[in-house]
Amino acid sequence: xxxxxxxxxxxxxxxxxxxISFTIEKSDAVAIIGPSGGGKSTLLRCINMIETPTSGKVLxxxxxxxxKKTNILQMRQRCGMVFQDxxxxxxxxxxxxxxxxPTKTKGESRAEAEERAKMLLDKVGLxxxxxxxxxxxxxxxKQRVAIARALMMNPEYxxxxxxxxxxxxxxxxEVLGVIRDLAKEGMTMAIVTHEMNFxxxxxxxxxxxxxxxxxxxxxxxxxxxxxxxxxARQFLxxxx
Amino acid sequence: xxxxxxxxYSPMFLDAIGTTIQYTVIxxxxxxxxxxxxxxxxxxxxxxxxxxxxxxxxxxxxFRGVPLMVLLxxxxxxxPQVTGIELNTFGAGIAVFGLNTAAMTSEVFRAGIYSVPKGxxxxxxxxxxxxxxxxxxxxxxxxxxSILPAIVNEGISLLKTTSLISVLGVADVMRTAQLVMxxxxxxxxxxxxxxxxxxxxxYVLTFFSNYLERRLRKGD
Numbered sequence: 001x002x003x004x005x006x007x008x009x010x011x012x013x014x015x016x017x018x019x020i021s022f023t024i025e026k027s028d029a030v031a032i033i034g035p036s037g038g039g040k041s042t043l044l045r046c047i048n049m050i051e052t053p054t055s056g057k058v059l060x061x062x063x064x065x066x067x068k069k070t071n072i073l074q075m076r077q078r079c080g081m082v083f084q085d086x087x088x089x090x091x092x093x094x095x096x097x098x099x100x101x102p103t104k105t106k107g108e109s110r111a112e113a114e115e116r117a118k119m120l121l122d123k124v125g126l127x128x129x130x131x132x133x134x135x136x137x138x139x140x141x142k143q144r145v146a147i148a149r150a151l152m153m154n155p156e157y158x159x160x161x162x163x164x165x166x167x168x169x170x171x172x173x174e175v176l177g178v179i180r181d182l183a184k185e186g187m188t189m190a191i192v193t194h195e196m197n198f199x200x201x202x203x204x205x206x207x208x209x210x211x212x213x214x215x216x217x218x219x220x221x222x223x224x225x226x227x228x229x230x231x232a233r234q235f236l237x238x239x240x
Numbered sequence: 241x242x243x244x245x246x247x248x249y250s251p252m253f254l255d256a257i258g259t260t261i262q263y264t265v266i267x268x269x270x271x272x273x274x275x276x277x278x279x280x281x282x283x284x285x286x287x288x289x290x291x292x293x294x295x296x297x298x299x300x301x302x303f304r305g306v307p308l309m310v311l312l313x314x315x316x317x318x319x320p321q322v323t324g325i326e327l328n329t330f331g332a333g334i335a336v337f338g339l340n341t342a343a344m345t346s347e348v349f350r351a352g353i354y355s356v357p358k359g360x361x362x363x364x365x366x367x368x369x370x371x372x373x374x375x376x377x378x379x380x381x382x383x384x385x386s387i388l389p390a391i392v393n394e395g396i397s398l399l400k401t402t403s404l405i406s407v408l409g410v411a412d413v414m415r416t417a418q419l420v421m422x423x424x425x426x427x428x429x430x431x432x433x434x435x436x437x438x439x440x441x442x443y444v445l446t447f448f449s450n451y452l453e454r455r456l457r458k459g460d
Binding site: 092104 | 250337357359360364365368370378381382385
């Protein structure tokens with residue numbers, strides 16, 4: 001369970017998050033949507049402390065991420081993240097990208113990690129790219145490798161930060177397919193997305209973020225059928 | 241022209257090449273390692289880095305602003321006077337050339353590391369990789385690729401700069417040419433030989449760097 005309590009984040013004088021509170025239950029697939037500049041990505045990045053919140057708390061299974069005594073590296077391993085621009089390591093092959101973190105930080109043996117890497121690449125349909133370098137992959141392939149890389153840590157949670165925003169339309173589908181499969185397997189996840197159909201299809205909860213506050217947090221069907229707030233209604237009208 | 245007059249001195253020139261290579265390689269290795277560390281300090285915001293940062297800036301400024309010949313004399317002749325510690329020519333040379341290389345390459349490293357996209361660090365952090373490990377395994381290798389030509393230029397310039405050590409009487413290529421001149425009463429031949437030796441060494445270095453660059457580029 002991920003609990004966010006009264007989270008604030010500002011960059012200099014710019015207030016981005018203005019007191020966010022919500023809970024992600026086990027096996028939830030929460031879609032975080034809302035207008036640009038509403039703080040969606042910042043919120044996601046505050047959950048695994050890639051961005052340090054100005055105030056407020058983030059609790060993952062009861063462990064306070066904002067506490068200085070928390071082993072933040074260990075907690076991040078339980079909480080995988082996928083970025084908009086993939087961020088594969090270009091100096092490493094696909095294989096090395098996948099086995100790097102588990103072998104270096106968890107002491108997993110090379111053979112074991114490689115075995116799992118093959119399995120995960122197979123799962124995202126890219127086993128043939130095992131020894132390829134990222135430069136040779138298309139955007140959609142890069143993002144699927146990035147998802148496999150995050151899964152190598154056996155995370156209990158996955159954070160997707162606009163995973164398809166940097167992709168050509170024909171590649172969006174293959175990436176969304178992988179995320180959909182993960183959701184079906186019961187992976188707990190939060191996805192910042194602009195893909196409204198996908199959001200409706202895959203998420204069970206929608207968090208509508210506007211101007212740094214949670215304007216609405218409700219079950220997906222409910223949200224699409226009849227948004228409670230005027231702002232959410234207007235937003236849906238514009239994007240659907 | 242009487243190049244044959246130089247034949248008896250070829251063992252001297254060979255030794256001299258060894259000396260020049262020795263000064264260059266040791267100073268370069270020490271300088272690049274120290275330069276990398278200083279470059280990282282210049283980019284860090286940790287508590288230790290905050291204290292060290294002004295020192296690194298002053299360090300770079302000194303080596304940029306004072307001629308190496310002056311520093312060489314200061315270190316070699318003035319250190320014993322001030323501290324009572326006698327430095328041999330080797331120690332003084334390595335210290336000055338190594339620190340100079342560190343000062344110059346620290347700026348190159350700083351710029352190179354800064355040019356690697358932030359997302360690379362973030363991706364590593366998100367995988368639970370400690371920051372220092374991410375720096376050494378992911379950021380620095382990527383930075384190296386773009387700055388390798390600049391580092392090699394620094395090495396080439398260092399190789400030529402080591403000829404300054406001749407003023408302390410060390411028999412490097414330059415000093416050897418001078419010695420041969422005074423013994424054979426010819427100037428053109430020994431200095432042409434030393435020029436060709438320096439040129440070939442630089443050429444080999446350039447060739448090696450092209451090879452390294454190609455290897456580092458396998459990712460793109």
